[in-house]
Ligand SMILES: Nc1ncnc2c1ncn2[C@@H]1O[C@H](COP(=O)(O)OP(=O)(O)O)[C@@H](O)[C@H]1O
């Protein structure tokens with residue numbers, strides 16, 4: 001095994017230029033693919049952050065009975081995508097209002113009667129699905145007895161999710177294309193190397209070298225190149241991420257939202273994918289070349 | 293009464309034909325080669341000598357007929373068992389076919405390794421093979437810096453590296469001067485004396501006459517029956 005590895009490294013050096021170009025090609029593919037992944041990871045995070053903050057305000061007609069309130073609460077909470085419905089009494093509403101007004105809250109002292117309505121604060125599941133339900137849920141609630149008005153904002157979130165899904169599809173398509181291109185490139189490199197060493201390969205086969213003896217060095221070389229390409233791509237992405245996080249994101253993140261890098265699991269998956277690219281390209285070429 | 297023990301055949305061909313798309317290279321060949329025999333395959337250029345040798349180690353497959361090598365029926369052999377068949381052979385070519393980018397040592401080490409020699413023994417084995425053919429001093433050299441005769445000696449060392457039962461040599465001396473040719477032939481004879489079967493394809497009747505041994509004469513892809521007599525007795 002170690003001797004195979006040494007030989008593979010020697011052979012990699014022997015075709016340094018070609019192999020460098022191959023590694024760079026793999027790295028570029030990995031970079032583009034993982035940039036998409038990074039975008040999605042953060043877009044998802046951003047979305048969750050927003051959705052966690054989203055709520056439907058349900059204002060009740062004056063004089064609704066406490067039993068009715070309880071019934072409404074359980075009906076609302078049983079609607080799809082609803083996480084929680086919290087009843088807010090007139091006095092709690094006033095307290096909150098005071099909090100919001102802070103210093104000017106003394107203005108409220110002159111009120112003889114609390115003018116704020118009772119309400120429910122409805123929170124949705126922290127998933128995209130939860131968010132997609134918000135409109136039907138709001139309409140459902142509106143039709144309940146005793147509801148005066150329903151308020152929910154940020155309709156754009158729905159559109160945002162939609163656009164995100166489009167980009168996701170495009171990302172998969174592009175990722176697939178680059179994957180194919182990388183495999184094609186690796187296969188061609190292997191073919192070139194095989195061609196330049198066809199005498200050697202031919203001799204090895206004539207003297208009865210096993211298939212593995214002939215092929216394994218190629219597989220090992222390409223797994224090494226796949227690994228290097230993957231590491232290089234992810235490393236470049238990391239520095240790109242650091243740059244963006246330091247400069248651009250600082251201005252964007254007025255909310256308490258933090259950009260994150262690809263989680264370890266995804267990075268590892270991408271690395272394995274790029275090793276697979278090396279393996280597959282090699283497999284395709286060897287199968288064609290060593291058919292006879 | 294004389295007890296005649298027929299030596300067992302290591303190679304048998306039964307009605308073997310080989311067609312290339314346009315023409316027949318071999319037609320209905322049936323022959324046997326005994327274990328530890330020294331045989332020439334002779335005939336004019338284009339007679340089918342190369343094709344016949346290539347069929348034996350599955351460098352080609354026969355169009356029809358059966359070939360049995362050391363008990364293996366080549367028409368039934370599984371693809372992954374082909375390396376196993378090939379290890380029975382040491383193959384020598386007219387144009388040596390050394391890998392030009394590798395040193396003499398590496399050219400042989402490749403084979404020594406391929407046949408599964410333990411790593412610690414590779415160096416010793418290669419050097420002892422080179423000693424056998426008198427090339428141990430040149431182990432570092434690149435093939436193209438050697439003379440034709442020297443390259444062929446290295447090729448012989450490579451051919452015997454896996455300790456094969458059968459040597460097939462296709463015009464091994466045709467590119468060599470007389471002295472070099474003799475060295476090569478002597479090496480092959482030596483290896484024959486160690487118990488191997490040797491088959492040499494050549495159109496050089498002088499070489500056959502001076503060496504002795506059975507001759508299989510091919511003519512336009514057929515075995516010429518007249519040639520089954522021993523050619524030359526010297
Ligand atoms: N790969 C091939 N494709 C087509 N024809 C071939 C091929 N190899 C050999 N032949 C033909 O088969 C015949 C026998 O060739 P060969 O075995 O090389 O003869 P020899 O070695 O006796 O000179 C020749 O007519 C040759 O042209």
Ligand SMILES: [Mg+2]
Nearest residue numbers: 341342343462
């Ligand atoms: Mg020939």
